[in-house]
Amino acid sequence: MQASQQFINSNKERFLQELFELLRIPSVSADPAYKGDVRRAAEWIVEKLRVAGADNVRLEETPGHPVVYGEKLIDSTLPTVLVYGHYDVQPADPVNLWETPPFEPTIRDEKIYARGSCDDKGQVYMHIKAFEAMNQSGELPCNVKFMIEGEEEIGSDNLEVFVKNNKERLQADVILVSDSAMIANDIPSIESGLRGLSYLEVKVQGPNKDLHSGVYGGAVANPVNILCQMIASLQDEFNRITIPGFYEDVEELSASDRAAMAQTPFDLEAYQKELDIAAVHGESGYTTLERASIRPTLDVNGIWGGYIGEGAKTVLPSVAHAKISMRLVPNQSSNKITELFTKHFLSIAPKGVKVMVTPHHGGEAYVMPTDHVAFQAASEAMEITFGKPAIPTRGGGSIPIVALFEKELGIKSVLMGFGLDSDDIHSPNEHFGLFNFYKGIETIPYFFQKFKQLHS
Amino acid sequence: MQASQQFINSNKERFLQELFELLRIPSVSADPAYKGDVRRAAEWIVEKLRVAGADNVRLEETPGHPVVYGEKLIDSTLPTVLVYGHYDVQPADPVNLWETPPFEPTIRDEKIYARGSCDDKGQVYMHIKAFEAMNQSGELPCNVKFMIEGEEEIGSDNLEVFVKNNKERLQADVILVSDSAMIANDIPSIESGLRGLSYLEVKVQGPNKDLHSGVYGGAVANPVNILCQMIASLQDEFNRITIPGFYEDVEELSASDRAAMAQTPFDLEAYQKELDIAAVHGESGYTTLERASIRPTLDVNGIWGGYIGEGAKTVLPSVAHAKISMRLVPNQSSNKITELFTKHFLSIAPKGVKVMVTPHHGGEAYVMPTDHVAFQAASEAMEITFGKPAIPTRGGGSIPIVALFEKELGIKSVLMGFGLDSDDIHSPNEHFGLFNFYKGIETIPYFFQKFKQLHS
Numbered sequence: 014m015q016a017s018q019q020f021i022n023s024n025k026e027r028f029l030q031e032l033f034e035l036l037r038i039p040s041v042s043a044d045p046a047y048k049g050d051v052r053r054a055a056e057w058i059v060e061k062l063r064v065a066g067a068d069n070v071r072l073e074e075t076p077g078h079p080v081v082y083g084e085k086l087i088d089s090t091l092p093t094v095l096v097y098g099h100y101d102v103q104p105a106d107p108v109n110l111w112e113t114p115p116f117e118p119t120i121r122d123e124k125i126y127a128r129g130s131c132d133d134k135g136q137v138y139m140h141i142k143a144f145e146a147m148n149q150s151g152e153l154p155c156n157v158k159f160m161i162e163g164e165e166e167i168g169s170d171n172l173e174v175f176v177k178n179n180k181e182r183l184q185a186d187v188i189l190v191s192d193s194a195m196i197a198n199d200i201p202s203i204e205s206g207l208r209g210l211s212y213l214e215v216k217v218q219g220p221n222k223d224l225h226s227g228v229y230g231g232a233v234a235n236p237v238n239i240l241c242q243m244i245a246s247l248q249d250e251f252n253r254i255t256i257p258g259f260y261e262d263v264e265e266l267s268a269s270d271r272a273a274m275a276q277t278p279f280d281l282e283a284y285q286k287e288l289d290i291a292a293v294h295g296e297s298g299y300t301t302l303e304r305a306s307i308r309p310t311l312d313v314n315g316i317w318g319g320y321i322g323e324g325a326k327t328v329l330p331s332v333a334h335a336k337i338s339m340r341l342v343p344n345q346s347s348n349k350i351t352e353l354f355t356k357h358f359l360s361i362a363p364k365g366v367k368v369m370v371t372p373h374h375g376g377e378a379y380v381m382p383t384d385h386v387a388f389q390a391a392s393e394a395m396e397i398t399f400g401k402p403a404i405p406t407r408g409g410g411s412i413p414i415v416a417l418f419e420k421e422l423g424i425k426s427v428l429m430g431f432g433l434d435s436d437d438i439h440s441p442n443e444h445f446g447l448f449n450f451y452k453g454i455e456t457i458p459y460f461f462q463k464f465k466q467l468h469s
Numbered sequence: 470m471q472a473s474q475q476f477i478n479s480n481k482e483r484f485l486q487e488l489f490e491l492l493r494i495p496s497v498s499a500d501p502a503y504k505g506d507v508r509r510a511a512e513w514i515v516e517k518l519r520v521a522g523a524d525n526v527r528l529e530e531t532p533g534h535p536v537v538y539g540e541k542l543i544d545s546t547l548p549t550v551l552v553y554g555h556y557d558v559q560p561a562d563p564v565n566l567w568e569t570p571p572f573e574p575t576i577r578d579e580k581i582y583a584r585g586s587c588d589d590k591g592q593v594y595m596h597i598k599a600f601e602a603m604n605q606s607g608e609l610p611c612n613v614k615f616m617i618e619g620e621e622e623i624g625s626d627n628l629e630v631f632v633k634n635n636k637e638r639l640q641a642d643v644i645l646v647s648d649s650a651m652i653a654n655d656i657p658s659i660e661s662g663l664r665g666l667s668y669l670e671v672k673v674q675g676p677n678k679d680l681h682s683g684v685y686g687g688a689v690a691n692p693v694n695i696l697c698q699m700i701a702s703l704q705d706e707f708n709r710i711t712i713p714g715f716y717e718d719v720e721e722l723s724a725s726d727r728a729a730m731a732q733t734p735f736d737l738e739a740y741q742k743e744l745d746i747a748a749v750h751g752e753s754g755y756t757t758l759e760r761a762s763i764r765p766t767l768d769v770n771g772i773w774g775g776y777i778g779e780g781a782k783t784v785l786p787s788v789a790h791a792k793i794s795m796r797l798v799p800n801q802s803s804n805k806i807t808e809l810f811t812k813h814f815l816s817i818a819p820k821g822v823k824v825m826v827t828p829h830h831g832g833e834a835y836v837m838p839t840d841h842v843a844f845q846a847a848s849e850a851m852e853i854t855f856g857k858p859a860i861p862t863r864g865g866g867s868i869p870i871v872a873l874f875e876k877e878l879g880i881k882s883v884l885m886g887f888g889l890d891s892d893d894i895h896s897p898n899e900h901f902g903l904f905n906f907y908k909g910i911e912t913i914p915y916f917f918q919k920f921k922q923l924h925s
Contacts, residue, residue: 042780043778043779043780043781043782044778044779044780045779103782104776104778104780104782106776106778106782107679110678110679167780167781168781194684208683210683210783212781212783214781219746220744220745220746221744221745221746222566222744222893222896222897222898223563223566223895223896223897224744224895224896225866225894225895225896226766226768226770226794226796226895227664227666227796227864227865227866227867228650228761228864228865228866228890228894229744229761229865230761230766230768230794230796230865231751231752231760231761231764231765231766231768231796231865232749232750232751232757232758232760232761232865233744233746233749233750233751234746234748234749234750235768235769237768237769237770237771237772237791238700238701238704238767238768238769240697241696241697241698241700241701241769241772242697242700242701242704244694244697244698244701245694245697245698245700245701245702246701248694248698288676288677288678288680288685288689289676289677290675290676290677290689290690290821290822291820291821291823292690292819292820292821293688293689293690293821294688294689294690294819294820294821295687295688295689296687301688302688304687304688305684305685305686305687305688308687309687310682310686310687311694312682312686312687312691312693312694312785313691313693313694313697313774313775313786314682314693314775314776314781314782314783314784314785314786315693315774315775315776315777315782315784315786316693316697316772316773316774316775316777316789317772317773317774317777318769318771318772318773319769319770319771319772319792320560320562320770320771320792321771321772321773321790321792322499322500322560322562322771323499323500323501324498324499324500324560324623324829325499325623325624325668325670325770325792325794325829325830326499326559326560326562326770326771326792326895327666327668327770327794327867327895328770328771328895328896329768329770330769330770330771333772334777335693336775336776336777336781336782338682338686338781338783340682340683340686340687363748363750364747364748364750365746365747365748365749365750366746367747373780373781374781408683408684409683409684409685409686409687409688410681410683410684411683411783434684434685437678438681438684439679439680439681439682439782439783439784440678440679440680440681440784441678441679442678
């Protein structure tokens with residue numbers, strides 16, 4: 014991979030400037046107001062894939078945001094790698110907390126600050142540039158297919174349909190995904206698992222209009238008080254989730270697996286300092302690493318109701334809302350959990366209110382065996398560029414689509430991510446290290462090389 | 470009061486058009502954006518008092534919104550009535566739920582729809598017009614003083630200072646207030662008591678920034694979940710407030726008082742139908758009327774935190790907020806309850822979060838003896854215009870300033886209100902019946918007449 018690495022070395026600045034172009038497009042998939050920008054981002058990816066040398070590059074329409082497809086099939090006897098990623102990003106709210114505008118990429122302390130810099134535009138672009146390097150240097154070891162979607166942040170519903178309708182075209186020996194994090198820049202790691210997700214929105218309707226809290230207070234159910242009581246009751250004093258059947262299918266890790274996990278480098282003090290919290294908080298009987306990866310959770314992602322303006326308004330609100338999501342672990346079914354939540358939440362509503370539950374989106378958890386050839390190839394590739402073997406970890410986040418790939422295409426995904434948990438993805442001031450961006454581009458060609466060797 | 474009543478009769482349309490002018494001024498005291506409008510409303514009142522014949526009318530500056538003062542002192546041997554009211558209004562949010570614009574008064578089904586139509590511009594204006602009628606007809610039976618403030622909806626803090634600094638000028642034999650409701654248009658009533666208020670804002674700070682709920686969910690305290698748990702814990706399964714010492718000073722009504730209260734006309738079915746609720750909800754062991762008047766309450770008036778935009782965002786929020794108010798009953802001290810709440814709320818915060826409590830405003834409960842001459846005068850005045858005696862009731866709302874009047878000036882207030890609980894004050898589509906507006910103007914002169922007679 015000499016020539017490829019040289020090509021990368023001599024084009025670093027151009028690669029970065031191109032990424033900046035992509036980061037300037039506010040492709041927020043959750044908000045209809047950005048529909049046009051999401052499409053612009055897709056068209057931009059199409060153009061760059063063509064320039065990099067991909068064939069049959071096209072923008073595949075869906076009922077929602079388009080999927081970008083492209084391929085380079087050099088020899089049918091060689092293994093095929095399907096690269097998956099997404100060009101859509103999370104909303105930038107709260108925008109006022111950004112030090113520099115979310116869609117105006119800025120370099121500070123060797124880091125690229127912008128929404129999507131790490132999740133996932135920066136990591137998607139590593140693949141396009143690594144492909145360009147291998148292709149231009151005549152060192153491409155495998156066939157490549159690209160599938161870059163625009164709805165990962167809102168559940169990948171349309172990609173699911175696209176996958177089901179294109180099983181032939183998407184056939185490959187492995188799916189390569191860079192949409193996750195390593196432990197640290199000097200501690201490379203690869204996620205051997207991901208959590209699933211069930212995301213719902215709830216509405217508690219009290220009286221048919223806002224009321225005066227003096228005239229009606231104490232006599233009429235206050236939907237905000239009730240919503241707080243209902244949410245609070247979903248967890249017990251050990252921070253275990255109280256929804257009947259919730260833990261039924263949870264895969265309990267063996268003592269030896271937990272012991273192995275305990276070996277993962279982790280500095281609790283630094284963790285608390287970084288977040289400015291006096292203590293961690295979670296399910297009794299589990300470590301912080303376990304709570305954030307192998308255990309299911311229930312978090313309120315947003316809540317609103319009543320008067321939230323300046324000053325004081327003595328109102329008894331008519332309605333209260335909350336967005337609630339649960340992270341799931343292997344064996345838990347997203348649909349089943351969504352049903353269990355809905356059934357339970359409706360059942361605990363007092364007579365004085367009406368409750369509505371609306372599922373947003375979900376996805377299944379995923380496990381990648383560490384002895385899989387693709388996992389080994391990724392591990393060896395990182396060992397070359399980082400100078401030390403990658404540690405297998407279990408990720409707390411969700412990439413619902415990888416479980417679907419396995420189900421529909423029968424292909425495993427290797428999660429070779431180059432971000433860091435401290436990159437503030439989904440938060441203000443999201444960033445991605447220049448070190449990480451370039452290290453990713455350098456590592457990917459070695460993955461292709463190792464995968465070709467190990468696969469045969 | 471012949472001439473006065475004739476004057477009223479022949480000027481009804483003008484009175485209404487003038488009130489419309491006042492209702493068009495968006496004098497929202499809670500929102501700094503309306504500061505100029507609040508002042509315009511004050512200046513408008515000044516002008517109308519002068520035209521009605523009041524002397525020494527002036528706009529008294531305060532650090533906040535101004536107080537309007539005016540007087541007509543005809544004979545130092547006659548009793549003096551101090552009329553109190555407020556020209557500021559509640560915010561109009563949620564504006565989208567108004568059928569017609571909140572600051573464009575509209576008549577529908579014999580009712581004036583506008584923010585402040587009942588609370589309290591409409592009722593304040595009844596007094597100005599009743600005074601004009603008595604004055605122009607040479608039938609004014611007592612000396613009159615007017616004190617109309619612009620901060621009732623935000624706690625009357627500056628009026629409190631004004632009152633303390635003007636005890637001489639404000640001397641009177643009774644304070645007459647129309648800022649409350651009757652049972653029904655055919656069931657006149659007078660409030661013999663009001664609830665106090667303690668209003669606070671709480672902030673629960675978790676991590677120093679929004680986090681990815683997959684990466685950190687389950688391991689870091691979620692401030693929204695925590696806030697819900699803390700709020701839920703403030704009430705037990707009997708809907709009793711759990712703050713230590715909260716009920717210590719609560720005045721328990723005697724069995725006979727409760728029996729008398731039970732005689733008040735009340736239709737539970739109509740009440741639930743009007744609000745479209747399947748059941749009422751409140752403290753065990755008390756009736757709806759009791760829960761809404763003689764028992765203290767705790768209501769969340771507003772809550773917000775995390776992502777509340779369109780779609781789904783898998784964020785673990787950094788902070789959560791709530792506005793919480795407690796209605797208090799006689800003998801409970803607003804300051805003491807505010808302290809008890811703050812102390813308790815801070816004490817129940819888990820280690821993983823930081824909690825801040827900020828008091829907004831408060832006020833003491835108030836009781837008016839039904840055998841007080843002013844209460845008798847009001848009762849007899851209503852009997853003349855409604856054709857039946859007024860029923861004494863206990864109001865659930867708060868007019869913090871009346872307790873202060875008694876403390877600072879040693880003067881009792883009579884709460885002769887002409888609104889209805891169904892007028893949607895503090896809600897979208899606030900309204901005030903034309904019947905009520907005119908009936909108030911007609912009744913007030915008789916109060917002056919009766920008060921003069923009974924006082925001597």
